[in-house]
Amino acid sequence: MADSIHLLRALGLAIALGLTAISGAPSAAETVTLKVGYGPGGGFDTAARFVAEHLGAHLPGHPEVAVQNVDGAGSLKLARMLAGTEPKDGSVIGLINPSLVIATVTDPGLTGFDANSLNWIGSLSASPTVCLVGKASAIASVDEFLGGEFLLGASGKASSSYVMAALVKNSLHARFRLVTGFKGSAEINLAIERGEIEGWCGTSLTSYHATGAERTMRLIGRLDFSTSGETADLPALLDRIADGVDRDAAGLVIGYLAFQLPLVLPAGTPPDIVDTHRRAFDAMIADPAFVEAALRRDIRLSPKNGASVEAIVRGLTDASPAIVARAAELIR
Amino acid sequence: MDAWTTAIAGVTEPFTLLMLVCGVVVGLVIGVIPGLGGIFGMALLVPLTYTMDSYAAFALLLGMGSVITTSDTIPAVLIGVPGSIGAIATVEDGFPLARQNQAARAFGAAYSASLIGGLFGALVLALSIPVMRPLMLLLKSPDFLAISLFGLFFVAMLAGPQPLKGVIAALGGVLMSFVGIDDQSAVARFTFGTLYLWDGLPIGIVFLGLFGLPALMDLSRRTSISGATASMRPSSMLVGLKDTLREWRLVLQCSSLGSMLGAIPGIGLPVIEWVAYGMAKRDRKGGPEFGEGNIRGVIGPESANNAKEGGSLIPTIAFGLPGSATMSILLGAFMVQGLVPGPAMMTTNLPITYSLILFVALANILGASLCLGLTNPLARIALLPSTIIIPVALVFVTLGAFQTHASFADIVVLVGFGILGHFMAQGNWPRAAFSLGFVLGPSIERYFFLSYQIVGTDWIYRPSIQALILLGGAFAIRKTLAWRRARRAASAPGAHRISDMVAIALLSAACIFVIVDTWSMPDGARRFPTFTAILLLVVVAALAWQMFLRDRPRAPWASDATARLARRNETMKRMLVPVHCVLFASLVMLAGLVVAVPIFVLTVIWSRNRLAEQPTGRAAAVIAALSTTALSYGIFGWLISVPWPRPLLWF
Numbered sequence: 001m002a003d004s005i006h007l008l009r010a011l012g013l014a015i016a017l018g019l020t021a022i023s024g025a026p027s028a029a030e031t032v033t034l035k036v037g038y039g040p041g042g043g044f045d046t047a048a049r050f051v052a053e054h055l056g057a058h059l060p061g062h063p064e065v066a067v068q069n070v071d072g073a074g075s076l077k078l079a080r081m082l083a084g085t086e087p088k089d090g091s092v093i094g095l096i097n098p099s100l101v102i103a104t105v106t107d108p109g110l111t112g113f114d115a116n117s118l119n120w121i122g123s124l125s126a127s128p129t130v131c132l133v134g135k136a137s138a139i140a141s142v143d144e145f146l147g148g149e150f151l152l153g154a155s156g157k158a159s160s161s162y163v164m165a166a167l168v169k170n171s172l173h174a175r176f177r178l179v180t181g182f183k184g185s186a187e188i189n190l191a192i193e194r195g196e197i198e199g200w201c202g203t204s205l206t207s208y209h210a211t212g213a214e215r216t217m218r219l220i221g222r223l224d225f226s227t228s229g230e231t232a233d234l235p236a237l238l239d240r241i242a243d244g245v246d247r248d249a250a251g252l253v254i255g256y257l258a259f260q261l262p263l264v265l266p267a268g269t270p271p272d273i274v275d276t277h278r279r280a281f282d283a284m285i286a287d288p289a290f291v292e293a294a295l296r297r298d299i300r301l302s303p304k305n306g307a308s309v310e311a312i313v314r315g316l317t318d319a320s321p322a323i324v325a326r327a328a329e330l331i332r
Numbered sequence: 333m334d335a336w337t338t339a340i341a342g343v344t345e346p347f348t349l350l351m352l353v354c355g356v357v358v359g360l361v362i363g364v365i366p367g368l369g370g371i372f373g374m375a376l377l378v379p380l381t382y383t384m385d386s387y388a389a390f391a392l393l394l395g396m397g398s399v400i401t402t403s404d405t406i407p408a409v410l411i412g413v414p415g416s417i418g419a420i421a422t423v424e425d426g427f428p429l430a431r432q433n434q435a436a437r438a439f440g441a442a443y444s445a446s447l448i449g450g451l452f453g454a455l456v457l458a459l460s461i462p463v464m465r466p467l468m469l470l471l472k473s474p475d476f477l478a479i480s481l482f483g484l485f486f487v488a489m490l491a492g493p494q495p496l497k498g499v500i501a502a503l504g505g506v507l508m509s510f511v512g513i514d515d516q517s518a519v520a521r522f523t524f525g526t527l528y529l530w531d532g533l534p535i536g537i538v539f540l541g542l543f544g545l546p547a548l549m550d551l552s553r554r555t556s557i558s559g560a561t562a563s564m565r566p567s568s569m570l571v572g573l574k575d576t577l578r579e580w581r582l583v584l585q586c587s588s589l590g591s592m593l594g595a596i597p598g599i600g601l602p603v604i605e606w607v608a609y610g611m612a613k614r615d616r617k618g619g620p621e622f623g624e625g626n627i628r629g630v631i632g633p634e635s636a637n638n639a640k641e642g643g644s645l646i647p648t649i650a651f652g653l654p655g656s657a658t659m660s661i662l663l664g665a666f667m668v669q670g671l672v673p674g675p676a677m678m679t680t681n682l683p684i685t686y687s688l689i690l691f692v693a694l695a696n697i698l699g700a701s702l703c704l705g706l707t708n709p710l711a712r713i714a715l716l717p718s719t720i721i722i723p724v725a726l727v728f729v730t731l732g733a734f735q736t737h738a739s740f741a742d743i744v745v746l747v748g749f750g751i752l753g754h755f756m757a758q759g760n761w762p763r764a765a766f767s768l769g770f771v772l773g774p775s776i777e778r779y780f781f782l783s784y785q786i787v788g789t790d791w792i793y794r795p796s797i798q799a800l801i802l803l804g805g806a807f808a809i810r811k812t813l814a815w816r817r818a819r820r821a822a823s824a825p826g827a828h829r830i831s832d833m834v835a836i837a838l839l840s841a842a843c844i845f846v847i848v849d850t851w852s853m854p855d856g857a858r859r860f861p862t863f864t865a866i867l868l869l870v871v872v873a874a875l876a877w878q879m880f881l882r883d884r885p886r887a888p889w890a891s892d893a894t895a896r897l898a899r900r901n902e903t904m905k906r907m908l909v910p911v912h913c914v915l916f917a918s919l920v921m922l923a924g925l926v927v928a929v930p931i932f933v934l935t936v937i938w939s940r941n942r943l944a945e946q947p948t949g950r951a952a953a954v955i956a957a958l959s960t961t962a963l964s965y966g967i968f969g970w971l972i973s974v975p976w977p978r979p980l981l982w983f
Contacts, residue, residue, distance in 0.1 A: 039371070046664055049379050069375065072737065073513070073530035080527070151786060156515030179785040180856075181515055181778050183597065186653040186663075186673075193651075194469045196786050211652060212672035297382070297668060 032056065032063045034263075035086075036095045037075025045069060047124060047261045048095045050299060054290045055093075058280035065093075074158065076100060076111060083113035086266040090273040093121065094264045098256040099160065101313055105252070106328045115317055117267035119274045120309040122281040123259035126302040127206040128224050128231040129164060132217040133199030134192040142235045145220045146174040150198040153188040154180045161188065163331045164202035164223055167253050170330045171241050189213060204260075205231060206300045223254055248319070249326035255316040259309045260302075278306040339686035342387035343694070351388045352691060355395025356698045362396070362416075363403030365967065366725070367540050367732010369416040370397050370658030378665050386669045386684055393665055394641075394691040397658055398450060399699030401601070401637040405442040406703075409435055409630075410713045411725055412547030417539045418637040420767065421605035425622060425629030427547065432625055439707040440572020441627050442634045443700045445583055448576070449635035450696025452587035453594070453642025458689045461678060464650045468595075473786055477779035478796035479596055483603045483772050485804055486610040490764040495815055496875040498765040500839065501756065503868040505769025506776075507846060507861065508533060516781055516856030522849065528741040537733045537745045538770065539602065544729050545750025545913070546757050549906035551718050569707050575627045582612055582628060583635040590636030594643025597655050598775035601637055602767045608636035609764065642692050649677045649685055720956050723936035726909065727929055727960050730916050731968050743917040747910040754906065759831050777860045836876050843869040912936060924979035925969050926961060933957040 034055070036048035045067075052065040059065075070078045075096040082094045101115040133139045139148055146168075154162040157180060165178055179197055182188045185207065188200045193216055201223065208214060221237040238254070241247045263281065265274055284290050285303040294301050304312075319327075342348065358377065362368045373396045381389035404415030409426035419426075422442065429438040460467070484502060491498025511522045512532030523529035576583060586608040593599045593607065612622075612632030619626040644655030652673035654660035666673055677685045713721070733746040756763050783791035791797060846865035850858040912932075919928035937953045 039375075046668065049382075067379075070738075071531070073527050076530075077527050156513070157518035158513070177785075179782065181782045181785070183778075186651055187597070190468070190651050190653055191473070194472060196472060210667065210672070212674050212676065215674070298670060 032059065032065045032091055032093060033068055034065050034093050034095065035068045035070045035078055035081075037070055037072070037078035037097060039069050039071040044075070044095060044097070044261070046297075047299065050294070050297060051095070051124070051263065051284075054284050054287065054293070055280060058283040058287070060276060060280075074100075076103075079111070079118070080113050082264055082266045083117050084267070088266050088269040088273075090265065090269065090277060092266060093277070094118075094266070095261065096264060098123070098259050098262050099163075101316055102253060102256050102327075105317055105319060105324055106331075114267075115313050119265035119267070119269050119277075120259075120306050120313060121263040121265060121274070121277045122285070122306045123263070123304045123309050124261040124285075124299075124301060125206070126258050126260055126304065127204035127300060128222050128226075129160070129202055129204055129254070129257055130208060130222050130231070130234065131164070131168065131199065131201035131220045131237065132203065132208065132213065133220055134195075135216055135218050136195065137192075137198045137218070139198060139220070140218070142221050142237060142240075145176075145199075146172050146240075148198075149175050149177070151179050151196070152176045153182050153191050153197040153200045154178050154202070155182050155184060155188070156180060159202070161185070161200055161202035163253065165200065166331045167250060168201055168223070168237055170332070171246050171250055172237065185211070189216070192217065210298055224257065225251065245322060245326050246330070248323045249330055252316060252319050252323055252327045253331055255312065258312055259304055262309055274306070281306065335682040336686055338683035339690060342683060343391070343687050343690045345387060348387045348391045351384070352391040352395040352694060353698065355392040355397075356399050356695050356702070359396035359399040359695070360403040360699060360702060363400040364406050364415050365732060366407055366413045366415055366544055366729045367536065367735070368967075369418075369536060370400055370656070371661065372735070373397065373400065374658055374661035374665075378661055378668075381665055382668055386671065387687055389665060389669055390684070390688055391691050393662055394688060395695045395698075397662070398638070398641050398692050398695035401634075401640070402443060402446040402450075402696070402699040402703055405439065405446070405630075405634060406710055407725070409438045409442065410710065411551065411721055413544040413725055413729060414539070416601075417536060418601045418605060418640075419633075420539055420543050420602055421609040421633040421764065422630055423543055423547065424609065424764075425624070425626050428620075428623065428625035429627070429630070434568060434625065435710075436568035436707055437572040437575070437627070438630050439710070440569035440704070441575045442572070442630050443703045443707070444573045444576040445586075445631040445634040446638040447696055447700035448583050449587040449590060449638035450641065450700070451693055452584070452635070453591040453639035454689050454693040454696070455642075456588070456591040456639070457642040457645055457692065458686075460646055461682075461685060464646050465675065465678070468647060468650055472794070473779055473782040474791040474794040475796045476596065476598070477776065477783050477791065478794070478800045479593075480598065480772050480775040480779055482800055482803075483593075483599060483607060483768060484776070485807055486607045487762075487765040487768055490606060490610055490613070490762050490768070493818070494760055494875075495811070496871055496878060497760060498762045499871050500868065500875060501761050501763070501765040502769035503864055503871065504839070505766040505771075506773035506864050507769075507842070507868065508538075508766075509770045509773030510777070510861045510864075514853075514857040515778070517854040519853050519857040521853070521857055521861065522846075526741070528737065528739060532774075533745060533770075534736050534742070535600070535602075535771070537736055537742055538749050539767065540729060540733055541746045541749025542753035542756075542763055542766070545746065545909060546754040548722055548725055548729070549750070549754050549909040550757075552722055552906055552909055553902065569704065572627070576631055579617075579628060579631050582632055585611055586632045586636040587639040590639030591643035594640035594655055595646040597647060597653060598778070600656065600771045601640060602771050604636050604640055605633045606764045606768055608632040638696060642689070645688060645692070649673055649688070719937050719940040720952060722909070723912070723933045724956055724960050726912055726916060726936075727933065727964055730913050731920075731925075731964055734917060734920070735968055740917065740921065743914060747913050750910050750913070751907075755831065755835075759835060761835070773860075773864075780860075781856065832879065836872055836879075839872045840869060843872070920979075922979060923981050926965050927979075929961040929964050930957040933960050 034048050034052050036044050038044040048067050052067045056063050056065040078094050079096045079100050086092045100111060104111045104113065104115045139145050152165050154165055156162065162178065162180060168174055169176060182191060185203055191197045192199060219234055221235040222231040223238055225236065225238060238250050241250055265277055282305055285301065291301065359373060362373045374393065377392055377396055381392060400416055401418035404419040405422050405426065407413045407415045408419035408422045409430050412423050412427035414420045414423055426438045426442065429435060487498050487502040511529055513530050514521050520530060589608055590604050593604050609629060609632055612628040616622060616626050617628060619628065622629050644659050647653040647655045648659045648663060650673065652663060654663050671681055671684060730743065733742045736742050753763055843865040846861050850861045916928065916932045919932055934953055934957045
C-alpha cells in the first residue's frame, strides 16, 4: 500500500512537471517554425537556417524562427503536410523544392496536392541552369554538343540533372546518351574527371562557381529564354527549338527555375497572415544586413516576392493539356 | 613544413581547443544514446559553426564525429544495444563479456583499439594527401562494383554453422534494400502506397530494431546484465588494454581496412564493422568461441570503425564527394567556410587539411582517454537490475528511432525489425549477413547499372572484377570444403524446428510476391529485385532440400510439448518489449514527452513487481524516472528541434 502511495506521488510529481513544462513552452506567437523538406546539410537546409536567422526580426513581435527538417520524398512529404495538416496561423512556414510544382502539373496523381492552394511568401534565388562538359573533352561548341555521340551523366530520373538533359536531347534531337544513377553533382563531376562521361546538364551557375567546377569544366550553354543577366553571353540552348508547342512545353519544364528556394505558408492561411509574412519577407530581402550576410555565406540572392511567385505558379499550372502532355514527353 | 606550422598554430588556439573538447563531449554523449549518430550531431552543431573561423568550426565538428564510434561501445557492451550503427558487431562479443562480469576488460580493449584505429586513420589521411586525387581518379565504376561485391563475400565468414541460412539472410537484406523510389526509372518499389517508404527503409532504425530490441528482449528474462554482485576490478581494464596490444596485428589489419573502405562512398559503417569482425573471426586464438565473449570480436570492429573517419575524409577533401551521410553535412560546413574541396585543399588550403588530420587524431586521444577514465563507474551499470535498465533503455531507443521522421511509422519499422531480429537470432539466421546485404544492395545495383551504361559488358574484363572472381572462387571452394568437413565431424542432425519451416514458407511467399509485383515495372527497376528474388528462391529450396530430405532426422519436429510450452511462454515474455515500445510511443503522441517518460518508466518498473519489495527500490525507480525525463527532454525536446506531433491530450 505504502509502495503504491509513493508511486502515485511520483506519478503526480511527474505529471505536474510535465504540465509545467508544456504550459511554459513558447506559444505560436513567440516561435515560428521553418520546416525544410530535406535532411540536414545541403542547399535547402543551409538556406532555411540562413533565413531563420533573419526573418524573425521582420515579423511582428520578433518571434524566434526555429528550423525543423521534415525529410522525405524530395520535400513532397512536407508539401503535402502544408497543403493539409499544418497549422494555418502563421506559426509554420515551409521551404520546399519548386520542381514539385511542375510535378503537380505533369503527374498530379503522384504528387497529390494543389500548388495553387499553398500561399507563396517569396523565393530567394533564380540562378540560371547550364550544361557543361569536362575541359579534357573535345566538345567545345553547341553544335558539337548536340551532334556528337557521347555520354552525359545524371542522377535519378526524377532529378534536375536527368530532366534538363532529357529536355535538351528530346527537344533538340541531340545524339548524346544519358547515364543515370550517379549520387549527386560531385559524383558526376568526378566521373567526368576520370573520363567515364563527357559532361552533364542541370547544374546552376551558382554551383558551377561555388564548387570550383570552373577549374575542370567548360560551359556549353544555358537553359533559359532570357536575353539579359549574367548568362546573356552564353548560348541559349532552348532558343534553338523551332516548334512553338515544344518551346512552350520547354518553358513549362524550366518554369520552376525562376523561383528557387521558395517559402510557403500552409493552404488555408488567412489572407492577413499571408500579407504579414510577405511584408516580412520583402523587408528581409531589402535589409542590407541580410544581403551582406548572404554575400559572406556565398549565397547568391535573386529574390522574388510572394505575388510574383504566385503568378508564376498560376501560369505554370494553367498550361494547356497539349503543352503539359508534350512537356511530359520531353522529359521522359 | 610551413603548412604544418600554420596548422599547428591554428589548432592550438585556446578557443579552437575548447571547441574540440566541446565537440568530443557532444560526440561521446551522442554515441552513448542508441538511435542517435553522426548525422544528428552534425545537424546539431553545423549551425553553430556559421560564425566561427575554419579551425574552430572543424574542431567542433570533427571532434564530435571522430568519437561517436568510441562511446557507442558503452551501451553495446553494457546492455547489448549498439549506441550507433558503428557498434553493431561489437555487441556480438562485447555483451557476452559484460554478462561474464568482464565489461571493464571489454571497455579497456575497445577504447584502446578505437584509439589506435583513429590514429591510424589520421595517419592514412596524412600520407594520402599527395596521392589522394590521382588514386581516386584511377578507380572507375566497375572497380566500385568489385569492392561492393567483395563486401558480400564476408557473408561466408559470418554465416555460422548453416551457410545457406547466411546466404538467405544476405539476399533477404538485399531485397529489403530495394524498398523505395528506384533512381533508374523513378518508380516506387514495394512502398505499398506510403510516402514514408519513398526514401527506403531508414537504415538507423532498421539496425536499432534488428540488434537493439532483441538485446532488450533477451535482457527481460534476466535480473541484471551481469549476474555477479561483486564490484568491478580496476585491473580488468588493464587486461583489456593488454589484449589490444597483444592483438596488434589484428588492430593494424582492421584499421587499414576501416580507413580504406571508409574512402569508398556507399560502403557504410555496418559493412566495415562486419568485415572487420569477419577478419577477427578467422582465428579465435585460444579464446572462447565467437559470440561467447572472444575479445578479438571487440578489438577488430572497434579498430576499424574509428579508422573510417580519416578514410571518409579523403574523397570529401579531394573531390567534395562525401564518403558517408555525415560527411555530406560536413561538406556543407566546408561551403559555409568558403572552402572548395579539390586541389585547393592540397595547395592554398593545405593548413586546413592538415588541421583536419590533427583534429581527428586529438579527438581520438581525448575521447578514448575520457572513456577509459569512466570505464569502471560505467561498468557498474551492468550490475543494475534489468527492471530499471529495460524501461530507461526503451525510452532512448524509441525516442532515438522516433526522431528520425517524427512519424509513428518509425516505431512500426523499429518494432517490425525488432521482432524479425529476435526470430533471426533464435533461429540461427545470421543478422550480420542480413546487414551486409541491406547496406551493399543499393551500391551493387547502382554501380552495376553505371558500369553497364558506361562500358557495356566490358565491365567484366576490368582487372578488379576478374581478381574478385578468382578470389571469390578460391574462397568459396575453401569454405565449402571446411563446411563439409565440419558437417561430417558433427553428430546426427537434430530435430527441425517449426519456426524454420515457417521461415522457409514465408520467404518463398515473399520471393513470389517480389517477382509478381515487379513484373509490370520498367526494366531498370525490375531486374535486380527479380534476379535477387529468383536467387533467393533457389537457395531457400536448397535449404529445404538439405533440411528435410538430405539431413532427414529421426524426429522431424521438436515434439516435446513441455519444451514447446516453455519456449512459447518465454517468447511471450520477450514480446512485452516491443509491446512496451509501441505503448510508450503512443503515450508520447497522446500526452507529450515530459508526461509520457516518467509514467512509462515508473509503470514498467512497477509492473515488474520485483523492485518494490526492496527498500531502496522506490527511490531508485523515482530517480530513474525523473533523470530519464530530464535527459530525454533535454536532448529531444530542447537541444534539437524535432517536429514532434502535437500531444493529442493538450491540443
